[in-house]
Amino acid sequence: MKILVCISHVPDTTSKINFTDNNKSFDTNGIQYIINPNDEFGLTKAVWMKESHKAEVVVASVGEAPCESTLRKCLAIGADRAIRVNMNPLDGFSVAKQLVNICEKEKFDLIIAGRESIDYNGGMVPGIIAELINYNYVANCISLEIDKNKATAAREIDGGKEIISSDLPLVIGSQKGLVEEKDLIIPNMRGIMQARQKPLEVIEPIEVNPKTLSNKYEKPSPKGEVKMVGSEEIDKLIDLLHNEAKVI
Amino acid sequence: MSVIIYSESENGKFKKSAFELASYGRALADKLGLSLIAISINNNEVDPISNFGVDKLIQVNDKELEKFQVNNYSKIISEIAAKNDVKILLLSSSADSKYLAPILSVKLSSGCVSNVVELPESTNPLIVKRSCFTNKAFSYVNLSEKINLISLSNNSYGVVENPKKMEKENFSFSADKASLKIEKIEKVTGKVTIADADVVVSGGRGLKGPENWALVENLADVLGAATACSKPVSDMGWRPHSEHVGQTGKPVASNLYIAIGISGAIQHLAGINSSKVKVVINNDPEAPFFKAADYGIVGDAFEVIPKLTEKLKEFKS
Ligand SMILES: Cc1cc2nc3c(=O)[nH]c(=O)nc-3n(C[C@H](O)[C@H](O)[C@H](O)COP(=O)(O)OP(=O)(O)OC[C@H]3O[C@@H](n4cnc5c(N)ncnc54)[C@H](O)[C@@H]3O)c2cc1C
Ligand SMILES: Nc1ncnc2c1ncn2[C@@H]1O[C@H](COP(=O)(O)O)[C@@H](O)[C@H]1O
Numbered sequence: 001m002k003i004l005v006c007i008s009h010v011p012d013t014t015s016k017i018n019f020t021d022n023n024k025s026f027d028t029n030g031i032q033y034i035i036n037p038n039d040e041f042g043l044t045k046a047v048w049m050k051e052s053h054k055a056e057v058v059v060a061s062v063g064e065a066p067c068e069s070t071l072r073k074c075l076a077i078g079a080d081r082a083i084r085v086n087m088n089p090l091d092g093f094s095v096a097k098q099l100v101n102i103c104e105k106e107k108f109d110l111i112i113a114g115r116e117s118i119d120y121n122g123g124m125v126p127g128i129i130a131e132l133i134n135y136n137y138v139a140n141c142i143s144l145e146i147d148k149n150k151a152t153a154a155r156e157i158d159g160g161k162e163i164i165s166s167d168l169p170l171v172i173g174s175q176k177g178l179v180e181e182k183d184l185i186i187p188n189m190r191g192i193m194q195a196r197q198k199p200l201e202v203i204e205p206i207e208v209n210p211k212t213l214s215n216k217y218e219k220p221s222p223k224g225e226v227k228m229v230g231s232e233e234i235d236k237l238i239d240l241l242h243n244e245a246k247v248i
Numbered sequence: 249m250s251v252i253i254y255s256e257s258e259n260g261k262f263k264k265s266a267f268e269l270a271s272y273g274r275a276l277a278d279k280l281g282l283s284l285i286a287i288s289i290n291n292n293e294v295d296p297i298s299n300f301g302v303d304k305l306i307q308v309n310d311k312e313l314e315k316f317q318v319n320n321y322s323k324i325i326s327e328i329a330a331k332n333d334v335k336i337l338l339l340s341s342s343a344d345s346k347y348l349a350p351i352l353s354v355k356l357s358s359g360c361v362s363n364v365v366e367l368p369e370s371t372n373p374l375i376v377k378r379s380c381f382t383n384k385a386f387s388y389v390n391l392s393e394k395i396n397l398i399s400l401s402n403n404s405y406g407v408v409e410n411p412k413k414m415e416k417e418n419f420s421f422s423a424d425k426a427s428l429k430i431e432k433i434e435k436v437t438g439k440v441t442i443a444d445a446d447v448v449v450s451g452g453r454g455l456k457g458p459e460n461w462a463l464v465e466n467l468a469d470v471l472g473a474a475t476a477c478s479k480p481v482s483d484m485g486w487r488p489h490s491e492h493v494g495q496t497g498k499p500v501a502s503n504l505y506i507a508i509g510i511s512g513a514i515q516h517l518a519g520i521n522s523s524k525v526k527v528v529i530n531n532d533p534e535a536p537f538f539k540a541a542d543y544g545i546v547g548d549a550f551e552v553i554p555k556l557t558e559k560l561k562e563f564k565s
Binding site for chain 1: 318319342343344346347349350351353354355358359360361362363375377379380381382383384385386387388389390391392393427428429430431432433434435436439441442443444446447471479483489490492495496497503504514515518521524525527528538539540541542543544545546547548551552555556559560563
């Protein structure tokens, strides 16, 4: 079986977000990059399936040269090979098109992308891929079992979950639950050494026009001062929430 | 040409988010000089949505559609949208609508933008404001396709009454034999979900252990609130993952967010930033969360919360 995990190279979760160039570009100064957390849950699941399902695990990222460090980390975690599409990702649609181009060249039984990226937060890429290549899609996937050609997956819904069955090939949107936080693989020295030898192929993008363009950013307006209430003045808090904030 | 909303129901009735979406849709349709159409699937009480500015309701009732199944639902919505010359399709931020959005955008060859928080800054060209970097920033997105799909963040616009004489139409649909099957739905009943809640009460590691969660639950009950938690609380198995809020968990956009024994790490704050009013209860006056709060109490949760719960009970009765 062959699995593709789509990897988004994103600013570390502790990053302070700033913009430059008249609020037109993201300020990368001092930013550390990581594997998008939702993608890392998916990658871990895929690496487990190398043993249980004799799977080959390919990771792919649409991005410029700096995202190779993130792909190398995926290889150190256990992916077999990596593909980078040499392009600055502009929107979910054009990213999905590039990934579909890879999927059309090599047939994957399972395509994993994160529920959402923590930078763009589109929540779009896996669904667009699925619809473009006409595979079934399970969003917000919190468990997955594969037996031969049959998949049983759970999707998180508002207030619960839903069990879905589908034949392969399948696209899933991965998130925590698919594997647990404690299951995440921290690469060891051997993994890191091996990763240097594993193939990382760079391919040029196909021509696609993005359908949306972010042309300006803004930071939330600064908050007002907090109003402190004494721990003996509960009535005052209730009064403030009722009469001032009008939320109860 | 029209603005079309997919107005969701639950148990045969509209969800509150359907009224918010209609309100937003009405304002947008007026800006563009278009009519507003609502699509409703398996709903027995459709009239209430006419109060929020809908000109025409297109209903689909079919036993086969009892369970939400993404292939069927996306087919219905895209067929109705195409037939009614859609210019903008609006969806909510529910789990089901987020599932539908990318699929619909391909079926309609549309531009697609999620987490939209306001009416468009301009309609020609169409520019919308959305949150990104998990609520740490906003971006203005240019949509230049003929058809565009917008997902509205819950609770970002509110409901605005605007009664209309609403036309009704039925749409018939034959479900495909689906290769993607819903085997089972496990849903907690009688509990408000984080996505739909006006008030969310959330607990962190400061509560010491799962045995103390009655504190959070009792307070939530009095307020009709959903319960939530910080990431370590769900990682330790004190609470289910579905309650984990923050940058890597669920976003919260409630009117009121009450944080008990949560320190206020940047990843936690990112997820709850778009809640309107934040109350923080923590025994450490230096807890970073106070800087992001609207109201704060420095105190021991085990003393403050039972008192707050009692006083709120009195207040509510
Ligand atoms: C990649 C990554 C992603 C992350 N994503 C998220 C996320 O999505 N959501 C999230 O929440 N976290 C996330 N985190 C974790 C985050 O950094 C913090 O570790 C976490 O939010 C802390 O949880 P906490 O506030 O419950 O616990 P702590 O930081 O331990 O805080 C407990 C608080 O309780 C207070 N307290 C103790 N006793 C009492 C008492 N009796 N009464 C009142 N207050 C008391 C303490 O003063 C303290 O402020 C992420 C971390 C990483 C690295
Ligand atoms: N530039 C990219 N390269 C590869 N995969 C991506 C890229 N951007 C997004 N993805 C994948 O799509 C998922 C959802 O991203 P998004 O639609 O941006 O929220 C991510 O979690 C990744 O798995």
